[in-house]
Amino acid sequence: MSDIRVRFAPSPTGQIHIGNIRTALFNYLFAKKNNGTFILRIEDTDRERSTNEFEEVIHREMDWLGLEWDEGVKVGGDHGPYRQMERLDIYQEYVDELLDKDLAYYCYCTPEELDEMREEQRQQGQPPRYTGKCRCLGQDEKDKLEAEGRKPVVRFKVPKEEKELIVDDLIRGRVSFSSEVIDDFVIVKSDGIPTYNFAVVVDDYLMKISHVIRGEDHLSNTPKQQLLYEALGWKSPRFAHLSMILGTDKSKLSKRSGEAYVYVSEYRKKGYLPEALINFLSLLGWSPEDEEEILNKEDIIKQFSIERVNKSAAVFDVEKLNWMNGMYIRAAELDQIVELAKPYILEAGYDLSDKSEEWIGLLVDTVRGSLDYLAEITDHLDIFFGELEYTDKEKVVEDFKQDKVDIVFETLKDNILALETLDPQEIKKMLKKTLKELPVGGRLFYHPTRFALTGKGSGPELYNVIALLGKEECANRLDKALSLR
């Protein structure tokens, strides 16, 4: 293990967003690439919205994608606890330190007063910032406000003198902020729980995080955090801010920004393969040196480097994901796809109880070529189950009524019934042989047969269809077609 330590620090406040999991992925890749440690920390300081169920969601999706963490909740480690609400006493220690050093102070302003203040500033064309009103409250004033029942927050005292704050970002280079745009921000809420900006600093330091890799939406928080590191006398970690992932409408990927799904769970439920999602996500903002884009996790780890991470935001192109997922579905071991596909088949109401594993395997193999994701499989199964239905009966019957089609069906029926094996390759040979025997061309052979057997004008290879249907069912369907002439 090197001393490279990175963390993924989600809040358990909802389903896990695809952009968040991409952040997790990049942290994971960076850790693995550098033989470092990948840590999972739960930032549950939002008491309103955090729940255990959502923490479970985080574990579940990370597990599904194979983003195993070396240290953190569940697995433990030397720098825990890894849930912020279990670290309250730790934060207290540093709040006290800041208060003692006069680098922080109690503020008794109510949210309503704050709103009013900001509104006033806005009207005067001023940027809304905290005025520092409670900076120099005397003890008697504090007592008075406390007697009113006010619960104070703790604010950090941002140095008065104007100063340039540089964030040296691994992806963006040196980004400069003026300390004047930063106001005395809250570090402890009135309920005694630290805010994100404070807890994240204490935790990253104590957990010896070497690189903070997170979304670009945190870039403007970074100077505040650096101020905190400075005040506490700590060396800050390196920062790397990843670009955002956008929806097709170019706004931040959200429920309403186009056709792509927003939550990891949705991709899992639709039957995207974790390998494909990982591969696709890795290419959002990062690119390998050579041109091959189909890469497994090991390939990606081997080639990953933060220098090749792109600065610009990326649109989540579900079309390309679909293509890539299809590639994985086709390339995967059949058994694996069968196991993954079964639940969808069952859920759609198709009965597999009397089918052999071999038959199910052939079924899945027959249709997997046309799938973008596994849930789509149910669109291709009706021809193999239950009563045959013609999608366009009039057209089908018209097809059947063509000259010589009766001979085609009769001959084919006999040849199918005479089959010694249901091996698709043998059936393929039989089909070719049958066509040769017949006084018709391919057009009068394959098309009517397809209609007779499947009721549709297009679909999987006929030899697979015959193998799946079995001799009896094929004969029945051919008879039915004959009766319609």
Place this chain on the structure above:
RNA sequence: GCCCCCAUCGUCUAGUGGCCUAGGAUACUGGGUUUUCAUCCCAGCGACAGGGGUUCGAAUCCCCUUGGGGGUACCA
């Protein structure tokens, strides 16, 4: 409003001053394979946001404009 980030085909991207008449992938279109569809193979379409500089030479460096994104909370 203010602060910050970003800007190459529709989309993901390569490109770090000459290898660029800008490469790959996807999507789309056409052809081939499969006497269906899909897969697969081949071909085509398609971009340096605009304007100024710097330079012998700019997709690459600088500035402005425009556009997009993020932040501006007792959310994270």
